[in-house]
Amino acid sequence: MAPSALRELQHEIETQANLLSKLQKDTTKNHQVRKQYTIQLGENELVLKELDLLNENANIYKLIGPVLVRQDLAEANANVRKRIEYISAELKRLDGTLQGLEEQQHEKREAILKLQQKIQALQAGKSNS
Amino acid sequence: MERGSKGTVTSLSSLFPVEEAMKAELRVKEAIAQRTKELDQLNLFISENSSLMNLVQRLPDEISHEIMVPFGKVAFFPGRLIHTNEFLVLLGDGYYAERSSKQTSEILHRRAKTLESKVEGLKAMLLDLEAEASFFNATAAEAAEGLFEIREDYIEQSTNIATQNQTGALESNADPSSRTSGNRSSEDEEYARMMLRLDELELEEARADENASGIEEEELPDLDDETSARCSGDEGEDIKNQPHKQDESIEGNVIKSLGMPSNVKMEEYFPRLEEKISMRTTTKGEVFKDNFSSHSSGDRAADNLGSHSSGDRAANRKAFTGLIVERDFSSNEGQTFSQLLMADSAICRLLVLILQNQFLDSRCRGETADFLVT
Numbered sequence: 001m002a003p004s005a006l007r008e009l010q011h012e013i014e015t016q017a018n019l020l021s022k023l024q025k026d027t028t029k030n031h032q033v034r035k036q037y038t039i040q041l042g043e044n045e046l047v048l049k050e051l052d053l054l055n056e057n058a059n060i061y062k063l064i065g066p067v068l069v070r071q072d073l074a075e076a077n078a079n080v081r082k083r084i085e086y087i088s089a090e091l092k093r094l095d096g097t098l099q100g101l102e103e104q105q106h107e108k109r110e111a112i113l114k115l116q117q118k119i120q121a122l123q124a125g126k127s128n129s
Numbered sequence: 130m131e132r133g134s135k136g137t138v139t140s141l142s143s144l145f146p147v148e149e150a151m152k153a154e155l156r157v158k159e160a161i162a163q164r165t166k167e168l169d170q171l172n173l174f175i176s177e178n179s180s181l182m183n184l185v186q187r188l189p190d191e192i193s194h195e196i197m198v199p200f201g202k203v204a205f206f207p208g209r210l211i212h213t214n215e216f217l218v219l220l221g222d223g224y225y226a227e228r229s230s231k232q233t234s235e236i237l238h239r240r241a242k243t244l245e246s247k248v249e250g251l252k253a254m255l256l257d258l259e260a261e262a263s264f265f266n267a268t269a270a271e272a273a274e275g276l277f278e279i280r281e282d283y284i285e286q287s288t289n290i291a292t293q294n295q296t297g298a299l300e301s302n303a304d305p306s307s308r309t310s311g312n313r314s315s316e317d318e319e320y321a322r323m324m325l326r327l328d329e330l331e332l333e334e335a336r337a338d339e340n341a342s343g344i345e346e347e348e349l350p351d352l353d354d355e356t357s358a359r360c361s362g363d364e365g366e367d368i369k370n371q372p373h374k375q376d377e378s379i380e381g382n383v384i385k386s387l388g389m390p391s392n393v394k395m396e397e398y399f400p401r402l403e404e405k406i407s408m409r410t411t412t413k414g415e416v417f418k419d420n421f422s423s424h425s426s427g428d429r430a431a432d433n434l435g436s437h438s439s440g441d442r443a444a445n446r447k448a449f450t451g452l453i454v455e456r457d458f459s460s461n462e463g464q465t466f467s468q469l470l471m472a473d474s475a476i477c478r479l480l481v482l483i484l485q486n487q488f489l490d491s492r493c494r495g496e497t498a499d500f501l502v503t
Contacts, residue, residue: 040222047221050236059227061217068225076224
């Protein structure tokens, strides 16, 4: 009985460890996406600043695929602002997900610890008996 | 030399294990390498930006330039570069703007400024990291050598206080004995002398005082020897009108101390090592506290004192020893007192009277004494 309980506990630990590693991968991916978004946000803010310095009759083009499409100053301004808002919202969402992931990681780690303790107790008990 | 002294000897390697110190050092070195790479990249950007700006400014010199136009991957053909003043500048995120040469160089200039500010930030970070790395390096080396840290309790009578090998200043042991120096004995005597003198002065004041309600004399009997070092070195001490010390931190007291009217209570106090002061708080004290804080802004001396004493206090945070004498002065007495003070240089060093005439207090009856600040 004791060895089978031991094996069960070890199985459980493995599964929990797998879950934990998956969570960690998710966290790193989240970090990367967040970094990308942060860079884009910075870039867009720069663009907005430059657009503000342009006067009305300047020609603005947007690169869509291989085509440079002529755009209006007002239009370009609106687009850039919308994009900034979108990116900020995405960042906030990612922050929330990251928090959730971290909490889950924490729980998993605690669970693993408890399992390990149980295993140790079992093993100690076995060696004593 | 160490009769009856208790001490601890700790090996540095037990405090900062060698491997861990080395690991930490490696980590910091990696961070440094990464930042250096980023710094290099930014520098590259800056140089590219400046060469581009040069080109942009030179292009409109001609109406058209004769050039070799690249054709495919491996061929060129001769051609002409026209519209030399029209530039399509990438603003970012796929947006281009048609600009003239001058406007383009302005844009590039702004970009260069952003890059430079980033470089500055990176350099500052790099400095910090390098300081950290050198610290770890030193600690690792010392731990490897097997340096020991010897700490001994301070014994009052002993004249030769053992110095210790304190390395890496990481241990903030609150034991004040660890900071004793060799001058302790002479300072002890000096200190005792000063205390006697102050006692005499107090008696004189008490005799001269007639106003019973306004007079309060308090003296802090607890003068540890440890204060002597600090007191003699302490040049800025305020005579404060703050009887209530229990609820304020020492630093707050010192910094707030400022001018006071003559017939207000005065206190001389030394920063105490242990907060054993039993000061009677009076209602007057509350009033003065407010007045002090309102006038504290302009006083440089108070600032000096504050910094001075806070520096001292950093070393001896737990204790406070001081002498607090409260007086009710008329200007004559004030003069006398200050003269008495001047007479004794040792006391002068201890007590700094900071008074400002503009200190307004309703209870002050308009008299102020001019005290010298020493």
